[in-house]
Amino acid sequence: MHTNDGMVDALRSFGWITSKKVEAAFRKIDRALFVESGDYAYFDMALPTKSGQTISAPSVVATMLEWLDVHEGMKVLDVGSGSGYNAALLSELVGAKGQVVTIEKYPELGELAKMNIAKLGTGNSEQKTGNIIYVVGDGSEGCGKYAPYDRIVVTAGMPWVDETHPLVKQLRPDGKLVAPVGERHFQGLIVYDKKTGRQLKVLDVMFVPLVGKYGFSE
Ligand code: SAH
Numbered sequence: 504m505h506t507n508d509g510m511v512d513a514l515r516s517f518g519w520i521t522s523k524k525v526e527a528a529f530r531k532i533d534r535a536l537f538v539e540s541g542d543y544a545y546f547d548m549a550l551p552t553k554s555g556q557t558i559s560a561p562s563v564v565a566t567m568l569e570w571l572d573v574h575e576g577m578k579v580l581d582v583g584s585g586s587g588y589n590a591a592l593l594s595e596l597v598g599a600k601g602q603v604v605t606i607e608k609y610p611e612l613g614e615l616a617k618m619n620i621a622k623l624g625t626g627n628s629e630q631k632t633g634n635i636i637y638v639v640g641d642g643s644e645g646c647g648k649y650a651p652y653d654r655i656v657v658t659a660g661m662p663w664v665d666e667t668h669p670l671v672k673q674l675r676p677d678g679k680l681v682a683p684v685g686e687r688h689f690q691g692l693i694v695y696d697k698k699t700g701r702q703l704k705v706l707d708v709m710f711v712p713l714v715g716k717y718g719f720s721e
Contacts, residue, residue, distance in 0.1 A: 510534065510545035510561060511529045519569075524596060532595060537588040537591075537619050539551045567589075567692065574597075575597060577601050578649070579593050579601070580652045586615060590605040590616060590635055599633075603634055605638065606639070606642035608714060610639050651673055651675045651678070652678060653679075655682075657683065660690040662717075664695055666697075671697060677697065690710055691705075
């Protein structure tokens with residue numbers, strides 16, 4: 504797999520990408536700009552980012568974004584900026600009228616996300632990532648400053664979720680949250696629908712732990 508388009512074709516043929524809008528976002532955002540070693544950029548595997556964290560496998564990112572069901576103009580909270588890849592894809596999905604708030608606990612990773620996303624600007628004047636707000640802080644508490652959100656996506660494993668969780672409280676009444684929920688190293692990917700209060704488990708996943716007040720200990 505040597506091109507971003509080749510990766511997207513494979514994600515489509517295996518059924519990880521099902522919608523036109525998620526496909527378009529994946530085609531626009533080159534994964535190679537977000538990983539440490541370009542050699543494996545287009546393989547369906549988790550990879551190290553520059554500061555020892557990981558960028559999820561593209562099939563998992565695609566599954567999360569398909570279930571998140573993002574529409575143009577929405578406000579989305581992205582918890583765990585990491586490399587910035589997910590935030591960049593969300594930026595495409597919400598469009599110029601929407602907003603992405605991406606929150607990262609570690610300042611050096613917040614910077615990494617910002618730097619990686621800035622690379623998209625070069626050589627591609629169409630890229631509009633001015634709709635991203637970068638925040639450094641404990642995303643297990645959400646980000647009250649910009650709440651409420653239409654959608655929240657968490658890309659680190661959280662221990663629990665229910666209607667009393669601060670992240671759920673920061674969702675609009677018809678909002679949805681997609682997050683890995685479970686143990687420190689193994690989780691189920693959960694789609695939480697605030698309107699019905701129902702949780703659907705869609706995939707077994709392994710994310711790094713969400714560390715913080717409503718997450719795991721350091
Ligand atoms: N979405 C990222 C991958 C995230 S990896 C990408 O597309 O590359 C998980 C990230 O969550 C790590 O960067 C980790 O530092 C961050 N993290 C862990 N606990 C957090 C917390 N309480 N608030 C915000 N970010 C957190």
